[in-house]
Amino acid sequence: MINVDNKEGACGFISQIAPSIYPARLIRIDEDTGQPIRDENGLCVCVKPGETGEFVGKITADPTRAFDGYANEEATKKKIIRDVFRKGDCAFASGDLLTMDLFGYIYFKDRCGDTFRWKGENISTTELEAVISETVQLADCIVYGVEVPGCEGKAGMAAILDNDHTVDVNDLLRKLRQKVPIFSIPVFIRLVEQLELTSTHKLPKVTYRKQGFDPQLVKDPLYFFDSKHSIYIPLDQQLYNQIVEYKIRI
Known part of the structure; x- marks a missing residue:
């Protein structure tokens, strides 16, 4: 081409x-x-x-x-x-x-399948899932790409099982920066209390991908990677609106 x-x-x-x-x-x-x-x-x-x-x-x-x-x-x-x-x-x-x-x-x-493209790079969801799962003491994790208005490709998002509310997202960020390139760090994190398997015993990646990072659709705790200050911050409706209205650059 x-x-x-x-x-x-x-x-x-x-x-x-x-x-x-x-x-x-x-x-x-x-x-x-x-x-x-x-x-x-x-x-x-x-x-x-x-x-x-x-x-x-x-x-x-x-x-x-x-x-x-x-x-x-x-x-x-x-x-x-x-x-x-x-x-x-x-x-x-x-x-x-x-x-x-x-x-x-x-x-x-x-990209389709087990990769998505972000910042001009192909990111393997399975590889990133393995790193995150190991980092948070083998908790189940789903990594997928979500569409962000005005951005090419899809931003990385991770849904992490946190049924005992012990996951520290910024401690996770600190460790991820030592293990993966900056473009692989999830832009959004969703902490879930339960990850239900599909009928074929697969994690519901498609469902989570469709729900995206809209606080009105997702009732679980959501976090946004503020790359300017290198920190995860809670994602509320106001911050979501700023992202989709291009007031915050990712």
């Missing part, structure tokens, strides 16, 4: 005159599972202008479009989608969520 004519904010372009000949497309994926959404014929569905989809590249015999895979075979399988545009074909799933305008310009939106 290349922004050949320096369109502001775009990271590439797909011609809308004959998009099928281009080796890359945006396909719809299920928000909860991350799997491609398919039509009645079992093929992937391309997004329409204004929609968000995963960026995929066709894999063909052409050496410039080949995909040799990773050293880990299981990781390779996860990156290959089959029966994409016609039966028998395959494509490389980038893990990047992009959106396209009416003219075909492509804009970065987010």
